Amino acid sequence: QKEVEQDPGPLSVPEGAIVSLNCTYSNSAFQYFMWYRQYSRKGPELLMYTYSSGNKEDGRFTAQVDKSSKYISLFIRDSQPSDSATYLCAMSKAAGNKLTFGGGTRVLVKP
Amino acid sequence: DGGITQSPKYLFRKEGQNVTLSCEQNLNHDAMYWYRQDPGQGLRLIYYSQIVNDFQKGDIAEGYSVSREKKESFPLTVTSAQKNPTAFYLCASSSDRAFGNQPQHFGDGTRLSIL
Numbered sequence: 643q644k645e646v647e648q649d650p651g652p653l654s655v656p657e658g659a660i661v662s663l664n665c666t667y668s669n670s671a672f673q674y675f676m677w678y679r680q681y682s683r684k685g686p687e688l689l690m691y692t693y694s695s696g697n698k699e700d701g702r703f704t705a706q707v708d709k710s711s712k713y714i715s716l717f718i719r720d721s722q723p724s725d726s727a728t729y730l731c732a733m734s735k736a737a738g739n740k741l742t743f744g745g746g747t748r749v750l751v752k753p
Numbered sequence: 754d755g756g757i758t759q760s761p762k763y764l765f766r767k768e769g770q771n772v773t774l775s776c777e778q779n780l781n782h783d784a785m786y787w788y789r790q791d792p793g794q795g796l797r798l799i800y801y802s803q804i805v806n807d808f809q810k811g812d813i814a815e816g817y818s819v820s821r822e823k824k825e826s827f828p829l830t831v832t833s834a835q836k837n838p839t840a841f842y843l844c845a846s847s848s849d850r851a852f853g854n855q856p857q858h859f860g861d862g863t864r865l866s867i868l
Contacts, residue, residue, distance in 0.1 A: 650793055676856055685757075685843055685859035686796075730795065740811065741857065743795035 645669055648731055648744030657753050661718035665731035665744045668712065672733040672742070675707050677716045680728045680746065689729075690716065721751045756780065757860035759844050764865045766831065766838060774829045774863045776844035783848065785827035786857060789813060790841040799842075802827055831865060839866050 648665045655661055663677075674693055678686035690705040692698045698705045706715040714733075718725055731744040757778045766772045778785065784803045788796040798811030802821040816835025821827050827846075831838045841864050845857040 646795075648795075678859075683862070683864070685759075685845075685861045688856050688858060691856045732796075740798050740801070741796075743797075745793050745795040 643668065644745075645742050646731065646733060646744040648747055650745055651748040652750050653747060654750045654752060655721055657721060657723060657751055659721050659751075661716075661721045661725065661749055661751070663716040663718075663729050663731075663747050663749070665714050665733075666712055667714075667733060667742075669735070669742075670709070670712065671735040674734045675705070675714050676732040676741070677703075677705055678730040678732060679725075680730060682727075686730055723751050723753050725749060725751050757844055757846055757858060759842075759860035759863050761863060762861070764863055765868045766865060767868050769833045771830055771832050772865070774831070774842055774844075774865070776827045776829065776860060778825055778827075778844075778846045778860075780846055780848070780858070781824070782846035782858075783824070784846060785821070786845040786847075787811075787817070787819065787827070787829045788843045788845065790843055790862075796843060799829065841865075 646667045677690040679689050680686040692705050695707045695709045702719045704717040728746040728748045730746045732741045734741050760775045786801040787799040790796050797813050799817050800819040802808035808821050818830045841862050843862045844860045847855045847857045
């Protein structure tokens with residue numbers, strides 16, 4: 643079983659809808675949580691970076707971390723066709739440890 | 754503009770050949786990393802370097818080698834010992850030597866294929 647699980651999709655939504663993405667993980671030692679967006683043939687771009695449990699909002703993006711359930715989420719409001727990409731979650735343990743990535747979820751926002 | 758530059762964008766390797774992928778950053782970051790991305794498997798760490806002239810193996814280092822002679826450069830060599838090299842290779846850097854304290858930023862990758 644992988645340490646970080648992420649549904650590969652594709653997740654197809656109409657323009658303007660809320661996109662809901664999530665990852666589950668098995669190791670309770672993870673403390674830092676990240677979401678990256680990756681367009682085809684490009685490198686991942688950091689969207690959100692959070693530490694421990696709670697919510698963080700940045701524009702149309704909201705990241706949630708529930709450490710008791712070992713579950714993290716990313717919500718994209720008012721989705722646009724330009725949001726069509728693969729979204730990767732990543733996490734790391736206390737300082738000095740490597741990132742562990744989910745396999746990515748492909749999102750398609752249809753006009 | 755500050756960023757991470759990977760070259761070439763596409764690379765082809767013949768059987769028995771070593772190839773070197775370039776990664777240069779002008780962000781003044783201490784730490785640099787190499788990942789391999791295969792479809793549906795996310796990113797897997799090959800090597801990382803937290804300071805010049807020092808580097809450590811990641812999860813899948815066999816068949817790869819690196820050097821870190823300059824702060825801004827971290828080239829990756831895919832050797833003939835790597836039997837399944839076809840993948841998308843990503844270089845990243847971060848401003849903190851310790852993983853997790855600062856997020857990693859990525860280049861746009863090199864796609865390596867076998868001829």
